[in-house]
Amino acid sequence: MAIPLAYSVRSVKARWRSAGIAVLGIAGTVAVFVGVLALARGFEATLVASGSPGNALVRRAGATAEMDSVIMADQIRVIEHAPGVARGRDGPLVSPEIVVVVAFPLKSTGTDANVQVRGTSTRGLAARDAVKVVDGRFFRPGLTELVAGRHVANTYAGLGLADTVRFGGVTWTVVGTFDAGGSAFDSELWGDAAVLSQAYQRPPNMFQSAVVRLTSPDALPALTEALARDPRVTLRIEREVDYFRKQSRQVTTLITVLGTAVALVMGIGAVFGALNTMYAAVADRAREIAMMRALGFGAGSVVTSFIIEALCITAVGGVLGCVVVLPLNGLTTGTMNWQTLSHLAFAFQVTPALLLAGFVFSLLMGLVGGVAPAISASRQPIALALREL
Numbered sequence: 001m002a003i004p005l006a007y008s009v010r011s012v013k014a015r016w017r018s019a020g021i022a023v024l025g026i027a028g029t030v031a032v033f034v035g036v037l038a039l040a041r042g043f044e045a046t047l048v049a050s051g052s053p054g055n056a057l058v059r060r061a062g063a064t065a066e067m068d069s070v071i072m073a074d075q076i077r078v079i080e081h082a083p084g085v086a087r088g089r090d091g092p093l094v095s096p097e098i099v100v101v102v103a104f105p106l107k108s109t110g111t112d113a114n115v116q117v118r119g120t121s122t123r124g125l126a127a128r129d130a131v132k133v134v135d136g137r138f139f140r141p142g143l144t145e146l147v148a149g150r151h152v153a154n155t156y157a158g159l160g161l162a163d164t165v166r167f168g169g170v171t172w173t174v175v176g177t178f179d180a181g182g183s184a185f186d187s188e189l190w191g192d193a194a195v196l197s198q199a200y201q202r203p204p205n206m207f208q209s210a211v212v213r214l215t216s217p218d219a220l221p222a223l224t225e226a227l228a229r230d231p232r233v234t235l236r237i238e239r240e241v242d243y244f245r246k247q248s249r250q251v252t253t254l255i256t257v258l259g260t261a262v263a264l265v266m267g268i269g270a271v272f273g274a275l276n277t278m279y280a281a282v283a284d285r286a287r288e289i290a291m292m293r294a295l296g297f298g299a300g301s302v303v304t305s306f307i308i309e310a311l312c313i314t315a316v317g318g319v320l321g322c323v324v325v326l327p328l329n330g331l332t333t334g335t336m337n338w339q340t341l342s343h344l345a346f347a348f349q350v351t352p353a354l355l356l357a358g359f360v361f362s363l364l365m366g367l368v369g370g371v372a373p374a375i376s377a378s379r380q381p382i383a384l385a386l387r388e389l
């Protein structure tokens with residue numbers, strides 16, 4: 001015979017003070033768990049959003065990132081005539097690019113943080129559909145002009161529209177602000193590749209990568225095969241979105257592992273809180289349990305009833321923890337991207353899947369914290385408890 005569910009719910013209400021302490025412990029643990037996963041998810045989503053399935057990124061074979069790659073101008077010309085490359089009004093949509101890292105002061109603290117400065121061209125803008133100039137204009141070729149991603153303009157001092165800044169021995173003017181749709185480009189400064197290369201005294205025919213607009217997303221295999229057969233080049237070609245996904249793995253994994261470890265430590269504390277609550281309930285209801293056993297309720301029913309009671313407590317904590325973390329969704333923060341050694345702004349992403357994971361985590365804590373007290377309750381000696389009535 002099963003004990004009614006209403007009995008477990010009423011038992012939680014009767015011990016609301018001790019149950020409330022357990023609920024708060026569970027809620028805090030779930031909030032940390034979901035918050036950390038939302039942090040990792042936001043970092044990954046920001047980098048992945050930087051890539052387009054319709055673009056290819058070309059680097060030196062063996063290079064792990066743009067920073068350690070070298071492509072020569074004659075190789076760029078080979079890429080421009082390869083199959084699968086889209087063409088615009090000014091020719092093939094192939095943009096040779098260079099990147100440097102420059103420190104600028106943060107508005108909030110005045111301390112320096114690294115910003116990635118990308119040397120590109122109008123073809124680079126044409127190849128990236130998500131990037132739109134929202135204030136001012138795009139830089140003009142051959143001039144010491146910059147356009148700033150929206151996070152750069154909002155985060156760093158002296159990088160607003162019409163501001164001037166000096167680096168690389170050259171004074172630059174910010175002539176525009178662009179919005180890259182929440183991608184990593186929002187944390188970059190863009191200028192003319194030839195001018196930036198000259199400022200840093202690099203050979204004019206040397207670049208670090210090339211972004212290629214494909215005629216269609218399905219054109220990548222043809223481009224890869226053609227360049228692999230060409231003896232004039234030794235290059236690594238991959239879909240742009242895949243490149244940025246790989247760039248996110250190291251930091252995403254670190255955030256997830258460390259955050260999960262912290263959540264597990266907190267979870268152990270929350271489980272002990274649930275254990276104390278349930279063991280106290282067993283001690284307070286020894287005679288009540290004995291009466292139920294005497295009325296014909298089996299040990300299995302008692303175990304099930306106490307586990308349900310523990311799950312009710314942790315379910316409330318799980319829901320509360322999920323509600324607490326919801327305001328983090330869309331909140332912008334930043335961290336170092338170890339692949340580029342530059343500061344990357346990104347937003348927390350609290351998704352339904354993460355909320356579900358947090359709720360399931362709370363139920364698992366309830367299960368772990370409820371089994372032992374439930375078994376203890378089922379083993380209460382009936383005769384001894386009834387003798388105390």
